[in-house]
Amino acid sequence: MVGNGLADWHLDSMPSFPRTVFNFNVIPRRLLDQYETNNCHLYLDDIFPASTSAECVDAFKQINDLTGELNWYDLYRKDYSTLLLKDEERVGSVEIDGVKKTYRRGMTMEEYTPWARNSMFKSERSVVLGDYVTDYMNRPDVRKVLNIPTSAPAWEMCSRTLNYHL
Numbered sequence: 001m002v003g004n005g006l007a008d009w010h011l012d013s014m015p016s017f018p019r020t021v022f023n024f025n026v027i028p029r030r031l032l033d034q035y036e037t038n039n040c041h042l043y044l045d046d047i048f049p050a051s052t053s054a055e056c057v058d059a060f061k062q063i064n065d066l067t068g069e070l071n072w073y074d075l076y077r078k079d080y081s082t083l084l085l086k087d088e089e090r091v092g093s094v095e096i097d098g099v100k101k102t103y104r105r106g107m108t109m110e111e112y113t114p115w116a117r118n119s120m121f122k123s124e125r126s127v128v129l130g131d132y133v134t135d136y137m138n139r140p141d142v143r144k145v146l147n148i149p150t151s152a153p154a155w156e157m158c159s160r161t162l163n164y165h166l
Contacts, residue, residue: 014042017072018063024075027066035059072109074129090128094138096150103138103154106131111158130157 009015018040022032034040040056041048050056092105106128136142137155148155 009043009047013044017067018059020075021063021067021070026070026075027063031059031062031066035063090131092131092135092138092154094140094154096140096143099150101138101154103134103156105134107157133157 018032018035021027038055040051040059042050090105093100093102107130
């Protein structure tokens, strides 16, 4: 189980993001300095007003250009190019007691955080994370060990529907 550590809109998420990506060597010092020197502020879903000075807007754009394809929850990943699955590659299937069950493999950041309508999560090339987890969770031997009834649907990350089966 993973929890989201957002506890304070003034500190977490967007306010801490520039310094975080600087510490991961994703943005240069001059860009962080531009952001901090001009007292720039940006918040998810515009929960509070963002800084609109030319310097801040420029800093936001440059940070977004450098980080737009990153997954905030997996900044250690070195290569995202292997995670660009085509739609047909996202459909997995498993046979459980003679019944074929299909599922959507993995998740994109847009699927994982649909509430975050910020442009930093939007990308034409959305990487798919966790496809190996959905494949693993749907293996017949794993379902059996976890006592998942054979009548239960296949497991998906960020499922679009909720199913309850006894």
